[in-house]
Amino acid sequence: MKAWGTVVVTLTVLIVATVDAKIYERCDLAMKLEEAGLNGFQGYSIGDWLCLAHYVSGFDTSVVDHNLDGSNQYGIFQLNSAWWCDNGVTPTKNLCSMDCHDLLNRHILDDIMCAKKVVSSRDGMNAWGSWTQHCQGRDLSEWLKGCNMHAKPNTKRMTS
DSSP states (O other), X not given: XXXXXXXXXXXXXXXXXXXXXXXXXXXXXXXXXXXXXXXTGGGOOHHHHHHHHHHHHTTBTTOEEXXXXXXXXEXXXXXXXXXXXXXXXXXXXXXXXXXXXXXXXXXXXXXXXXXXXXXXXXXXXXXXHHHHHHTTTSOOGGGGTTOXXXXXXXXXXXXX
């Protein structure tokens, strides 16, 4: 009976989160990312962030992906429940000190703040296999074409 209650609560939270979810248009997301200070953050451009978000979530804030290890990935940047947020089910480090379900709505400032922590970690954007596979070392200027903004299409990665 307790397991059934957990399932009902989880489904209710996901349904409510989906109602407040958003699939961003590329240029709208680019402007949000620039406003949040991501252009040049840790040496990555808005193009890096757009490419990442496209390949991991299709710019959709409601995406939840289930991993073989039992953890889940949440939101527009697919932040993992084992490390970055707490889903109330799997063990977590919760390095962003947040509930994973907070990553599933249209308000992405918390997603961005957590993604900054990921990128500030040892692996940088290499923490996302999709970024490494689809974005790293590529010309990402296409991601900003047609967007009326001042972001630089390519920012040199900072080294230390």
